[in-house]
Amino acid sequence: MAKSKFIEANEKIAEGAVKGYKKIEDGVVKGFNKVTDKCVEYLFAREGESVEDAKKRLSANNHKTKD
Secondary structure, eight states: OOOOHHHHHHHHHHHHHHHHHHHHHHHHHHHHHHHHHHHIIIIIOOTTOOHHHHHHHHHHHHHHHHO
């Protein structure tokens, strides 16, 4: 059974909307990660400590306080 032209057009529009949403979502997540990395670096990292190490240390301290 052949698809209607309306169904095909609707599917193309839906694919375009999803692709656009994914691009926006990826941009927002990348921007958020940059901001949090800068905040961790400025506020919580000790001298000579990398951002990744500071995040691990903060995460470990957070798990200890929840128990």
